Amino acid sequence: MASASALPTTDDEFQSFREEVCLAFGHEILAEGSDATAQLGLLLDWKWSYGDRRLDRLTRDELEEFLLEWCPSKLSAAGAGVAELPYNIAAGVDFLAEEGILRSGDSRARLADHARRLAAAFVEEMDNPANFGMAKSIFASMGVSDPTQLDPEELQRLIDQFNQLPQDQRVAITGGERPGFDRQPVVIGPVVEPSDEAVRASAEKAPVLQGFRAFADYLGPDGKTLTKTGALKLADARELVERLGTGDQLEMTYGDQTYRKRSARDLPELDHWHWWAMETGAIREVRGRLVPVKAWHKRVRDDPSAEARKAAEVLLSYGPAGSYLTRSLTAHPDLVDAAIPMLLSPLLTGPGPLDFAELVAQFRELAASQGELDDPMFDSWSVSRALQMVERAGMIEQSEVVTERTKFDTEIVVSAKITITPLGVVALIDELRRQGIEVETASDLGSSTFDTLVAMINKEAKQPADWWTLVDAWLGALPDRALDSAEVADALAAVPTAIMMLDTTVPEHLRPPYLTVLRRIADRGTPQDPSAAAALTVLVQLDPAEAGRMTVDLRDQLLVTMIAVTGAEAMKGLINAGANRAYELIKVAARFPCPSSESMLALVGERHPDKGVAKAARKELFRLRSKLAAARS
Incomplete structure (x- = not known):
């Protein structure tokens, strides 16, 4: 079986590697030559031909690109016909990690879980004409959802039929305007951006940069030897737990029994620091040793704002909860990760602070709408942990924190005030824009x-x-x-x-x-x-x-202006007020020759359902425009 040490470097080697991996996967799932093995091969093909050719590394972003962009564009099949593909990819990813082929990027659990969670979106995008490539557009226009079921004669007949269409129709099918989903853009702002000086000062105080420095300083110029599984040795882990103040416990006592952690991977907070510093580029592995990156120290001295924003991007792209190896520490982590940026977004346009209890209540409403409502204590714990990570990134600050002990003898936050830092403003804007949300700024x-x-x-x-x-x-x-x-x-x-x-x-x-x-x-x-x-x-x-x-005149003139400015919404109130009130306001507008009166009369004349009212408005509009024309000349 192929391994990470025998990854292909040429196209011929890749074909042999692909065949060997798919055959082994078929043996594993007792389904040689099945759709599952073919679909794992498809993922490998995409990674080799369209991706970065790093078959030992896979991230959630890459899975999304493969499942939600490439497959809908290239696979000529209806969504329902390949609905199992994300689940087969999840099993295939798990297999690749088990065999030691996948060694970097997201963890196997994160990747497999993410693939399964994309299943519904995958089917939707597969059926969305806006995503179709040329071949898929052609078949869809001919009413064929799965061309793999056609025999050669049927396929040729459809091609001939397409070629006989007028040129403008063929262009429209293969490259013209295609219908897409009517999604209304989300717009936040305008947001007042902090000065560069304020962001730099905020970044220099960010706990994440201070933690990375402490981690790198402990490693020293020569670094520390890692275990065969790539983990820190327990002696080094113990020292880093103290230096970083992670709160991880290497020993736990239950009754008269004491349990000792066997690996640094079992220390969730330290493991997260290790992962985060690696992904941001502050430390790296070199021939079995964990060493600091000298260039990172120079970068953070020259531009701490850029490095802090990069660290925040890494955290938010993986998710404050999803970036933990032990995802079970948080209830429904994917939902928490998706919700946190939007829950914090009011801090961009308002003075703050946000109330922790209100954030939890908003999150529970979202969880209920997604069918993932949990025990209030667990939801509070989940939001609290995510906010703790965002605070560690230097994006927010929490004050007036009140905690209480649970029935599990742990402390959870029940009350706090949350404010945003200058670094947090720019980092949150970055993240919202990455999510496709428009943020208007004013600097x-x-x-x-x-x-x-x-x-x-x-x-x-x-x-x-x-x-x-x-x-x-x-x-x-x-x-x-x-x-x-x-x-x-x-x-x-x-x-x-x-x-x-x-x-x-x-x-x-x-x-x-x-x-x-x-x-x-x-x-x-x-x-x-x-x-x-x-x-x-x-x-x-x-x-x-x-x-x-x-005065009465001023009140009525204000109403005339409001109708002119707000249009249809104000018209509803005028219609409901009855014809007599409409006639009164027409007279008011006629007495005051100004642009708002002109707009109001035009609106009433065009849209009022009472024919008498509409006719009176048009009559006064004609007279008013004559007065305005004389005044302008």
Whole structure:
């Protein structure tokens, strides 16, 4: 049987290697020549011809590429017909590891489990026309889901039939627009990015870099000898447990019995440090010894931010829970790993902190929706362990931590406050973007004028909370935290959708200057000015003493503007209010010749179901446009 020491280096050697491995796998599962052996061969073919040719190494990312990208593009088969493929790949990966062929990358347990978990997505992607390669697109267009079932005559008939199609149809089938899934993109932000200096200072304090240094320093220039299985010797493990403060116990006593760990691999925290430092490039194995990487020490001195971000990327790509060799330490680890970045994402746009108990509650809602709800204690433990790893990466900080002892005589976190570090902001943005989530950012606020800031908010912000996060950050970037109310008022009034920014959710410490801005806009405005109406409406809500300023005309003009700005949603309320109320607002819009009145009348004239109301709106719209045209000329 082939082994890692006899891996192929040429195409001819690979063919012999492939045949030997598949034959041995068939013997193992008592199914020689089965689909399972052929599919393991397919994985090896992909790795050799399309991958990096490293047959001794496999990662979860590579499995995803093979199962969710390459197979759907190249295999001409319906998803249901090859639904067992991920499970066969899981068995094949386990076999390769058992035979000593797979020696690096993800562990056999992680790989096999990941392949099985991709089974549903694999079937879905196999049937998604957006993934089809040329051959598969052709067969799909001819109504053939599995061309392997065709005899030569049927195959030739289909090819001839395809070639007789008009050229534009053939182009559309093989390379034109293909229907895909209608997935709405997730957008987070705008996020205020910290300065490079702040990220560097945060990275220098990150526990992960300090831990890697301590690990490498203990190894010394000559390194430490490893066991035959690639583990640290127990004497070295004992010393590193102390230096890193992992809390691993080399001996455990139950009653009158004492059990001693036989391998450093049985020390989960130290084993994780070992794995993490190796994957990040701080240490490496050289001829049976574990040695520090000199270049890493230079890199971390020159650019600690880049090395800390790399360490965070490694952790999050494998998962805070999934990166542990002993996955059973965490309930449903894959779900925990998938959830943590999104659970922490509110820290990017809000001041924080997040409450630990609320995070656990959100996670339990997600687990319930996936049919993986566990005991509350285990879910709390799972989230706590994942957060502990993210904190070790230097991305978050936890304070006000409260723990309690469980019936298993262990401590679990029940309460904590979670804040994000400058390193955490950029690392979390990196991870969310890797997941295909759009993150909008705003940097260099200190050199921005309020005018440019408002333009940015008008373009990007989705919620009032985003607007105030940016305003607060902008004020913090100014040397004297000065807020020029005149500048703010002029900038707000100049933005067409400024009305959407005027909101009562202003942070308490910004309320006094904000009230000053609102009063100035309201004082200098007229009933025809929608910004004045909006400012006055919010001012009255924040300061009831200002209620005397509000008039019926201003309220109605505000409603006209809201209908113009928000469109169909506000139209529903107007329709529900009845025809008489609609006629009243048409008259209000007609009295105030401004763009919002024009937009509102056009909307009502086009969409109101009452024909009389719609006709009245169109009539006033014609008159209003004549007035506006005269004013503009």
